[in-house]
Amino acid sequence: MELLIVIAAGLALGSFATAIIYRVPRNIPWAFGASKKGEPTADRSVCPSCKSILSPLDLFPVFSWLFLRGKCRQCEVPIPARYPLTELGVVLACLGAYAVFGFNIQLVFIMAAVPFLAALLVIDLDHMILPNQLVFITGAIGLARLLFVFFQDHFTSASVEFVAMHIAAAFFYAALSWFLGWFLTKMLKKDSLGFGDVKFFAVAGLWLGFSNIASFLILSGLLGIVFSVIWQKVKKEAVFPFGPALITSLYVVLLLQGSLLL
Ligand SMILES: [Zn+2]
Known part of the structure; x- marks a missing residue:
């Protein structure tokens, strides 16, 4: 059933x-x-x-x-x-x-985010953009999930810390990706990470927190390489969208940490 x-x-x-x-x-x-x-x-x-x-x-x-x-x-x-x-x-x-x-309620929050993640993935493949409104909504669902933890734990200091650390992680992920983009652009002498990607990193931080940053970066880097190779074979274009690698990584890492949370 x-x-x-x-x-x-x-x-x-x-x-x-x-x-x-x-x-x-x-x-x-x-x-x-x-x-x-x-x-x-x-x-x-x-x-x-x-x-x-x-x-x-x-x-x-x-x-x-x-x-x-x-x-x-x-x-x-x-x-x-x-x-x-x-x-x-x-x-x-x-x-x-x-x-x-x-x-359970975790599933509700994740399933609420899934259509927006899927839409972001396909739209980025088609148009090389991550529309602000969809990134924002995915972030808002992530925030709602954090607030639910907050209420569920009756505002204990542990839950305050949990929520605060995830919000801090959002800023940290964004800053890190901005720096990575800047660095790669200098190194490769071409635009490497769009600002839409930076905003998506913030959303990923909100969902995943500090503890998953390494797995998220490694997985999105690996997927990014695989996707870019496929992209160049199929589309024969040098510039490829990084969004699909980020979106897939967010989903996979979220599931990997799965039962550890809550
Ligand atoms: Zn028709």
Whole structure:
């Protein structure tokens, strides 16, 4: 039963992630109905090609895509496979968190963050940006998780210290990444770390705290190398987005420390 709830919620969150991925880089509202005249509103999804409004049948995560054989029902324009792949990725990320944390409040916070992490990952691959609003929301969920620890432990000095150290870690991660970016830019004589990456480091610090900084840096460095090699093979571009390595590392390290926390 728990497993079914996690899978169902994961599919819904995956569908939400694909909506953010499409809308945020195009400045289409995704959270609230308000929008300028002539622009799609946040509450209905339309086919990017023929603009026909999609019915719930078209929007069922993964299965709709398989059922429609990857084409729009109206205009038959192909729907990129990365939409169902993103949805599947979100479900797997939720299941991974469930396997480590079990069915509890920790899982709720992590699953709340997963669609935003997935959206940041795909948007960075597509556009080489980590949109501020998504980085900010991921940070806000991390902060909410810290505040929950605070309340749960009835404001003991240990919980005060726990929260304060994670907030300090956010600043430390950001400062460290800014310095690394500056250093690498000097060394390699090219822009190495965007400011979006620096902000994401702060979010990672908020989630992971000081104790995980070494594993986070090592893993994101290794993944960064692997991803950049793949990127150069596939895209043949020298500049590659560092966000996906950071996002994957945040998720993996969070799960590794898993049961140690709380
Ligand atoms: Zn269409």
